[in-house]
Amino acid sequence: MPHQPDTIVEYPAGALSSRGTVLATLPLPEGLGVVLDRTAVHAVDAGWPDQPADRGLLAAHPIRDAIVGAIDGAADGGDILIGRDIPVRTGADGWSFVVVHVLDPDAAVQVGDDVEVTVDARYRRALSAGHTACHLASLALDAALAAAWTKEVPADALGAPGFDALACASSRIHEFGSTDVYRVGKSLRKRGFDAASLDQLDAVEDAANARLAEWVATGAGIRIDRDGDGLGDRRRWVCELPGGDAVIPCGGTHLTSLGELAAVRVELAREDVEGGIALTMTTTATPAAQA
Numbered sequence: 001m002p003h004q005p006d007t008i009v010e011y012p013a014g015a016l017s018s019r020g021t022v023l024a025t026l027p028l029p030e031g032l033g034v035v036l037d038r039t040a041v042h043a044v045d046a047g048w049p050d051q052p053a054d055r056g057l058l059a060a061h062p063i064r065d066a067i068v069g070a071i072d073g074a075a076d077g078g079d080i081l082i083g084r085d086i087p088v089r090t091g092a093d094g095w096s097f098v099v100v101h102v103l104d105p106d107a108a109v110q111v112g113d114d115v116e117v118t119v120d121a122r123y124r125r126a127l128s129a130g131h132t133a134c135h136l137a138s139l140a141l142d143a144a145l146a147a148a149w150t151k152e153v154p155a156d157a158l159g160a161p162g163f164d165a166l167a168c169a170s171s172r173i174h175e176f177g178s179t180d181v182y183r184v185g186k187s188l189r190k191r192g193f194d195a196a197s198l199d200q201l202d203a204v205e206d207a208a209n210a211r212l213a214e215w216v217a218t219g220a221g222i223r224i225d226r227d228g229d230g231l232g233d234r235r236r237w238v239c240e241l242p243g244g245d246a247v248i249p250c251g252g253t254h255l256t257s258l259g260e261l262a263a264v265r266v267e268l269a270r271e272d273v274e275g276g277i278a279l280t281m282t283t284t285a286t287p288a289a290q291a
């Protein structure tokens with residue numbers, strides 16, 4: 001496909017349905033891949049697969065999966081690469097990024113069709129709650145560990161030393177929660193992190209949970225700022241906390257306010273691993289009772 005543009009994505013604005021035109025279909029081991037000009041479906045990113053794909057329907061066919069595809073603008077043919085075949089990060093210059101909806105292999109969908117997409121609203125909301133809680137928990141953990149640093153390191157969105165950014169090994173969003181794994185080893189110690197601060201893990205956990213309770217009680221508004229509507233355009237999670245906006249680069253979906261949550265709590269667990277400590281933070285978001 002010559003000069004395929006990015007898929008226009010409507011989920012950052014909260015859309016749960018969209019209409020689009022089929023631009024390409026591709027047979028995949030998992031089923032039939034379908035690329036539209038625009039979609040409300042959030043796809044999982046191969047390079048940083050934190051938030052799972054939305055569930056839903058495309059032209060009444062169940063969407064089995066949705067994955068980010070990439071097209072090298074400099075290559076002839078414009079093949080759509082997916083998964084580990086993508087050699088660049090989403091948003092890289094010179095590449096186009098598309099949502100590949102994966103349907104049953106025999107789904108009757110053809111290039112040029114005008115199709116409706118609908119997203120499972122309950123599942124989307126559960127993932128959005130999990131993703132919002134994940135960002136908030138990372139900030140609370142950074143704040144709880146602020147005194148553990150003996151050297152200056154890049155600050156997080158609220159000015160605390162950025163433990164999360166420096167130590168995070170993996171982050172997975174699920175319904176109403178997330179699991180983050182951090183590696184505390186030689187390189188983090190060299191940067192000035194005192195691992196003894198993790199000896200009193202209960203105190204760190206309590207401090208993080210106290211901060212989370214404060215933030216949730218503000219009911220602060222949340223919005224997604226974006227540089228454009230293409231899948232590869234940069235987007236940012238902005239939480240309008242009373243002390244100032246917290247801004248974190250993010251391509252996922254989120255709640256629109258902390259008022260949608262009754263509580264966010266974290267549990268920390270440590271494990272000694274070769275060369276250091278693996279710290280696991282399990283975050284749980286409790287939705288506010290709906291009127």
Ligand SMILES: [Zn+2]
Pocket residue numbers: 131135237249250251252
């Ligand atoms: Zn995020």
